[in-house]
Amino acid sequence: MMVNEDTLARLLSMGVLVQPGTDRPLSQSDWNALMATPEGVAMLFRSEGPAYRDAVGSDWDAPLSLEGLSSAALTHLAHYTTQCDQPQAQIRTEIDALLERYLPGTVDLVVELGCSAGPDMPTLSKRASVVLGIDSHLVPLRWLARRVAGEAPQVVRRLGGRRFATHNFQDPAGDLSNVIPLLSNALDPPLVAESADVVVAINLLDSVREPLNLFLEIDRILKPGGVLLLASPFHWNDQITPLEQQLQTLYPELDGPEATCFILDGGDPRLPHLSFDVVDEREVPWILWDHERCSMRYLVWMAVAVKRPAP
Ligand SMILES: C[S@@+](CC[C@H](N)C(=O)[O-])C[C@H]1O[C@@H](n2cnc3c(N)ncnc32)[C@H](O)[C@@H]1O
Numbered sequence: 001m002m003v004n005e006d007t008l009a010r011l012l013s014m015g016v017l018v019q020p021g022t023d024r025p026l027s028q029s030d031w032n033a034l035m036a037t038p039e040g041v042a043m044l045f046r047s048e049g050p051a052y053r054d055a056v057g058s059d060w061d062a063p064l065s066l067e068g069l070s071s072a073a074l075t076h077l078a079h080y081t082t083q084c085d086q087p088q089a090q091i092r093t094e095i096d097a098l099l100e101r102y103l104p105g106t107v108d109l110v111v112e113l114g115c116s117a118g119p120d121m122p123t124l125s126k127r128a129s130v131v132l133g134i135d136s137h138l139v140p141l142r143w144l145a146r147r148v149a150g151e152a153p154q155v156v157r158r159l160g161g162r163r164f165a166t167h168n169f170q171d172p173a174g175d176l177s178n179v180i181p182l183l184s185n186a187l188d189p190p191l192v193a194e195s196a197d198v199v200v201a202i203n204l205l206d207s208v209r210e211p212l213n214l215f216l217e218i219d220r221i222l223k224p225g226g227v228l229l230l231a232s233p234f235h236w237n238d239q240i241t242p243l244e245q246q247l248q249t250l251y252p253e254l255d256g257p258e259a260t261c262f263i264l265d266g267g268d269p270r271l272p273h274l275s276f277d278v279v280d281e282r283e284v285p286w287i288l289w290d291h292e293r294c295s296m297r298y299l300v301w302m303a304v305a306v307k308r309p310a311p
Contacts, residue, residue, distance in 0.1 A: 004177040014109060044183075046189065080116065087122065099123060102304050107197035110128040110197065111199050113201045115133035118179065130179075132182060134189060148177065150175075150177075155167065194224065212268065219273070219274050228305045228307065231303070234301070261281075277305060281301065286300045
């Protein structure tokens with residue numbers, strides 16, 4: 001599998017990954033037995049591995065050939081590219097600045113949920129012994145795995161209409177050898193309780209089926225005193241998040257940032273044990289290019305919250 005052996009040994013020695021269906025730590029031989037895709041991305045689900053594999057279907061093993069894809073599929077991929085390959089974008093530099101301020105040293109374990117191809121991995125990898133990058137989508141994780149291996153994967157950019165160009169992913173920081181990409185579910189991460197020093201979830205909250213469960217899991221895996229870096233444009237999509245689960249339905253009188261702060265402070269009666277101090281918040285533009293003549297601009301609320309130690 002395409003991970004750095006030293007990094008993997010460090011991660012396994014932390015005893016933070018769990019065997020599927022249990023709370024027992026994963027050993028090296030368990031890891032060797034994990035299902036991996038042909039390009040070497042490990043897959044570890046706490047409870048639902050085979051069901052997930054069935055859902056992925058027959059495309060699972062297909063190596064990605066850009067030439068063979070329809071323009072609809074290429075457009076879809078082109079959107080991923082623009083999210084991931086803009087190291088100078090303001091959203092990326094703000095994340096770096098926030099971590100510089102609230103995480104000046106190096107921690108043992110950073111977990112990024114919904115990491116995609118890892119636009120923030122150069123920033124995160126500087127600040128941790130190990131960074132675990134979790135996503136449920138194989139295509140961007142394959143790109144991340146190749147970046148970790150020191151390659152610059154070829155990605156696609158839409159020029160307009162049915163015109164596409166390929167280019168190689170640029171990495172400003174180079175060494176991502178302490179990053180481990182993992183195909184898994186952010187709503188059920190395969191980690192023991194209180195294992196992460198830092199949890200990062202950038203533009204994930206409004207991309208999951210059950211946002212409240214995301215808060216529950218972030219709280220579960222974060223150590224007391226640990227740091228959460230969360231960002232969201234609160235751009236809900238009924239086809240991804242059922243209306244009754246969206247924060248704007250649960251809290252019609254609050255906007256997205258207010259509802260999030262309320263939940264993090266233990267205000268939601270379903271999650272009364274949550275206990276975070278929001279220590280920084282800011283609004284940051286997040287711009288995705290569709291093609292040369294079209295961009296989409298979101299305004300993302302970005303916050304740093306610290307999990308209060310147990311009373
Ligand atoms: C809008 S993208 C954001 C990607 C990246 N963090 C960024 O800032 O550009 C959301 C990502 O979350 C992933 N995702 C959505 N639901 C997920 C889940 N339940 N578990 C893990 N990843 C998930 C998607 O595959 C996608 O890569």
